[in-house]
Amino acid sequence: MDKLDETDRRILRALRRDGRLSNTKLAEAVGLSTTPCWNRVRALEDGGVIEGYTALLSQHALGLPDTVIIEVTLDRHDDDMLEKFGLALAELPEVMEAYLLTGEYDYLIKVAVAGTAGYEEFLRRKLYKLPGIRHSRSTFVLRCLKRAHSVEP
The missing domain is CATH 1.10.10.10 (Winged helix-like DNA-binding domain superfamily/Winged helix DNA-binding domain)
Structure with a gap:
């Protein structure tokens, strides 16, 4: 383009x-x-400027009103581990966004949950069952100040 x-x-x-x-x-x-x-x-x-069209769904209306930001460190960083973890992470429906990072943590994950009980369920039954996690740190979002799905042209 x-x-x-x-x-x-x-x-x-x-x-x-x-x-x-x-x-x-x-x-x-x-x-x-x-x-x-x-x-x-x-x-x-x-030309790839418009990648697609989508409907924005309400987390609250879907019963997942809370957002948690999770930072994850893997125990290994070889291509196979990064590939397996990334593919498994992408399959989890609660995961709204996931990024491979530089720095102290390997991944930043944005997750929709239903309160602390939903968060514990996600951790124990899903995230901690993925291959290769060494450490994670989580933060509950109090309020969203800006939400944009693309940059302003």
Whole structure:
């Protein structure tokens, strides 16, 4: 994808706010007619700028109102261990985000749970059953101050 112009950025900002905008509404919002707007959106998708569309679900409504940030250190750092742990971690439905890190901890994991009982259940029945964990440290989130699923274009 070539460099983004201001029209592309307006399209991206509008879709970031509401990914369900119809092409007609999107075209109106960014000052284009429908065909050029559709062509630009398609080019943004084909160029990998727009990776996909999704619905944001309420953790609270799903019975998992609490968020825990978990830092994990593995006992080994060979490719096989990192691969196995990463694949197993990605299969856990409570895990919303997981990052392989540099520094003191190997992974940072964001998990949705139902209180301390749900957290204990997740630890004992799921996370601690994964291969290679040496140490973990957890922090309960008190309040989310900002939540963005992509950067502002």
